[in-house]
Amino acid sequence: MKDFFQKVNSYVKEAFGASKYLFDGISVTFDHLKRRPVTVQYPYEKLIPSERYRGRIHYEFDKCIACEVCVRVCPINLPVVDWVMNKETKKKELRNYSIDFGACIFCGNCVEYCPTNCLSMTEEYELATFDRHNLNYDNVALGRLPTNVTSDPTVKSLKELTYLPKGVMDPHDVSPSDSRVGKLPEEVLDWMITSKSSEEVPVGK
Amino acid sequence: MTNGLDLEFSFNEALKSFGVPSEIAHIIWLPFPMLIVLVAAVVGVLVTVWLERKISAAAQQRIGPEYAGALGVLQPIADGLKLLVKEDIIPEKADSILFTAGPILVLVPVILSWLIVPFGQNLLISNVGVGIFLWIALSSIQPIGLLMSGYASNNKYSLLGGLRAAAQSISYEIPLALSVLAIVMMTNSLSTVDIVEQQSGAGILSWNIWRQPIGFVIFWICALAECERLPFDLPEAEEELVAGYQTEYAGMKFALFYLGSYINLILSALLVSVLYLGGWGFPIPVETISRILNIPIDTSLVQVITATLGIVMTILKAYLLVFIAILLRWTTPRVRIDQLLDLGWKFLLPISLANLLLTAGLKLALPKFFGG
Numbered sequence: 001m002k003d004f005f006q007k008v009n010s011y012v013k014e015a016f017g018a019s020k021y022l023f024d025g026i027s028v029t030f031d032h033l034k035r036r037p038v039t040v041q042y043p044y045e046k047l048i049p050s051e052r053y054r055g056r057i058h059y060e061f062d063k064c065i066a067c068e069v070c071v072r073v074c075p076i077n078l079p080v081v082d083w084v085m086n087k088e089t090k091k092k093e094l095r096n097y098s099i100d101f102g103a104c105i106f107c108g109n110c111v112e113y114c115p116t117n118c119l120s121m122t123e124e125y126e127l128a129t130f131d132r133h134n135l136n137y138d139n140v141a142l143g144r145l146p147t148n149v150t151s152d153p154t155v156k157s158l159k160e161l162t163y164l165p166k167g168v169m170d171p172h173d174v175s176p177s178d179s180r181v182g183k184l185p186e187e188v189l190d191w192m193i194t195s196k197s198s199e200e201v202p203v204g205k
Numbered sequence: 206m207t208n209g210l211d212l213e214f215s216f217n218e219a220l221k222s223f224g225v226p227s228e229i230a231h232i233i234w235l236p237f238p239m240l241i242v243l244v245a246a247v248v249g250v251l252v253t254v255w256l257e258r259k260i261s262a263a264a265q266q267r268i269g270p271e272y273a274g275a276l277g278v279l280q281p282i283a284d285g286l287k288l289l290v291k292e293d294i295i296p297e298k299a300d301s302i303l304f305t306a307g308p309i310l311v312l313v314p315v316i317l318s319w320l321i322v323p324f325g326q327n328l329l330i331s332n333v334g335v336g337i338f339l340w341i342a343l344s345s346i347q348p349i350g351l352l353m354s355g356y357a358s359n360n361k362y363s364l365l366g367g368l369r370a371a372a373q374s375i376s377y378e379i380p381l382a383l384s385v386l387a388i389v390m391m392t393n394s395l396s397t398v399d400i401v402e403q404q405s406g407a408g409i410l411s412w413n414i415w416r417q418p419i420g421f422v423i424f425w426i427c428a429l430a431e432c433e434r435l436p437f438d439l440p441e442a443e444e445e446l447v448a449g450y451q452t453e454y455a456g457m458k459f460a461l462f463y464l465g466s467y468i469n470l471i472l473s474a475l476l477v478s479v480l481y482l483g484g485w486g487f488p489i490p491v492e493t494i495s496r497i498l499n500i501p502i503d504t505s506l507v508q509v510i511t512a513t514l515g516i517v518m519t520i521l522k523a524y525l526l527v528f529i530a531i532l533l534r535w536t537t538p539r540v541r542i543d544q545l546l547d548l549g550w551k552f553l554l555p556i557s558l559a560n561l562l563l564t565a566g567l568k569l570a571l572p573k574f575f576g577g
Contacts, residue, residue: 015552025536026529032264039268 036170045156046149047171048163049123054106056124057099059142063118066092070110070119078103079110099142101127102135122146150176213238213327238330242319250467254281256524257531264535288463291456299453300357307354308454308461314343314350315469321397322475325485325515329398336396337389340476341382344431347469348374351440354462355450366449369542370440373430376546377437380553381427384420387557387564388413388480391576401484403576409488414481416575419560421481423553425526428473430549432466435534439542470530471523478522485515 040047049055066083082096111119124146129135149157158171159180166181168174183191213234220230255270255278262269270277295301318340323329333339348371355367389395391413392403404412414421430437441449451462478484487494491511500507540548568575 022537026532029264029532029536032266033260035266037262037268038266041268041271 038169040158040171044154045158046152047160048149048157049125050160050162053121053123053125054108055122056101056127056137056146057104057106057111057142058120058122058144058146059097059099059139060118061094061097061139061143063116064094064097065116066094067115069113069115073109073113075105075107075109076103097139097142098136100136102132123149242322242330243316246316246319246468246471247464249471250464251281251285252524253467253471253527254284256527260528260531261535264532285460288456288460293456293458294453296359296453298359300359303353303357304453305458307350307357307450308458308465310350310353311347312461312465312468314346315465315472318343318472319468322472323397323401323479323484324519325512326398332396332398334396336394336398337385337400337476337480338395340472341378341385345374345378347431351450354454358450358453360453362447362452363450366440366446366452369446370433370450372542373433373437373440373545373549376549377427377430377553380423380549380557381431383554383557383561384417384423384427385480387417387420387561390561390564390568391416393576397479397484401479401486404483405486405490408486408490408493409483412481412483412486417481417560417564419556420564421477423557423560424480425477426548426553428477429530429533430545432470432473432530434470434530436537436540437545439539439545442539470527474523474526474530475519477526478519482522483518484522485519487514487518 064081066081068081070079071077071081078099080096080098081094082098083092083094085091086093106121108121111121126147127135149155159174160171161169163180164171164174165178168178216234216237217227217230220233221227225233258280259269259277261267270280273279273283295304320330321333321336321339323332351370351374352367355363355365355370358364358367388400392400394400394403400413429435433440440446441451446452451459454462491514495501495507564575
């Protein structure tokens with residue numbers, strides 16, 4: 001009989017434990033109801049990509065020396081560098097340059113290794129086309145300046161989470177002039193100069 | 206108890222004054238409450254779908270439907286219209302008769318069960334003597350429809366979903382019926398009107414939830430299982446069974462399933478509020494309020510206000526429960542089929558039996574509080 005009651009006791013305890021966990025769970029869900037949505041209503045609102053965003057690659061034809069370093073560092077040898085040797089000047093003459101963004105993984109190796117800095121990454125990410133062949137950008141398409149979210153009057157541009165002031169979670173109430181949390185690199189430099197000069201240590205040593 | 210507002214009586218009296226015999230007056234009256242309840246059920250579904258989407262969105266820090274009407278209130282109508290004009294597909298290898306009969310057999314008993322939901326003293330279609338028992342009987346027709354559509358689809362997912370739905374409905378019907386039985390024992394009646402009246406003595410204090418807390422929890426768990434709501438939605442578990450018995454359905458037939466599941470949810474919430482939360486009763490009894498304010502309860506204005514208050518209270522309580530169901534949906538993980546059957550047969554069934562026994566004992570020991 002005692003054994004039976006012990007069993008019933010543990011059974012009841014288990015049931016109460018389970019309902020306690022359920023209640024804890026529900027209180028978490030309920031707490032989430034009070035939080036504001038984090039939705040960015042995409043075609044009408046867009047996030048401003050971060051400075052290091054790896055979007056569509058920009059290319060400057062005139063700077064390119066057709067060294068093909070970009071092809072060698074590319075994981076799949078993607079850039080097509082179309083050049084001919086000019087016998088008279090004994091120089092490479094660049095005719096065409098293209099990258100197929102249908103195959104590009106936007107790793108940025110080409111940008112990293114380009115000796116003349118003629119490649120750069122932009123903040124452009126809306127590359128959708130109706131035909132995948134349209135993703136094969138030639139040097140003209142690659143040379144176009146990226147579209148900018150902030151300059152589009154039909155779009156409300158929103159700052160990303162790391163660019164918001166301290167304690168702010170919702171980009172909707174932030175004005176563009178509000179500074180982000182923490183110090184910008186220039187500000188860090190200023191701070192270092194002032195703090196070091198107060199210790200009378202020469203700058204740049 | 207006063208008789209409250211009796212629209213049928215007044216309607217019949219009015220027709221009689223025009224010289225219409227009472228039988229014909231009754232026949233003329235009949236379609237009105239049916240139509241009203243049907244419309245109420247459909248509107249209730251639209252509201253519930255909207256609430257579900259909005260509350261789900263809020264729980265996940267989303268916005269939810271936004272552009273169809275103010276705050277997206279027209280979204281469920283847009284969804285319904287879309288399903289209405291979609292092509293009605295019957296798979297080539299499916300059994301077309303069973304395939305068509307399945308969704309109908311799921312929806313009809315659910316709508317029929319609204320027969321016994323009271324919104325006020327005389328505000329229900331029919332105060333049948335078997336009342337709550339009729340609902341239990343009707344709800345056991347549903348698994349047949351689910352099995353039918355699962356089998357007729359000629360699809361492994363559908364068949365598994367249908368079998369699971371049937372197993373779930375059948376095993377959760379028993380604790381459900383037993384917890385209802387405890388209430389019936391306290392009331393000495395199966396009629397839903399009597400059940401509410403039994404709870405209306407002292408307002409919120411006399412609600413059955415205080416006398417039947419275990420029964421309340423069991424009933425709510427079983428009702429969720431009957432509605433295939435989230436902790437128990439394994440018949441249509443999309444991760445494993447695509448959409449269970451609904452896999453092959455599209456267009457209007459799918460809409461019938463969808464409508465059925467939501468009407469069932471509202472119905473369950475309404476019945477919980479009727480059985481355990483005092484139905485149309487206000488937390489403070491209306492009689493007490495009228496006595497304090499010194500207004501006779503028989504005046505027609507008070508009657509209308511009381512009736513309106515009753516409807517509002519019933520719906521409010523039901524939607525509170527729907528809200529809890531939606532919160533539960535985003536809180537609890539789905540149970541496995543073995544866990545589901547374990548919970549049903551090894552936990553809820555013995556507990557509901559013990560609850561019934563306890564109620565019987567208390568009824569004998571304290572007949573004053575447990576309806577001797």
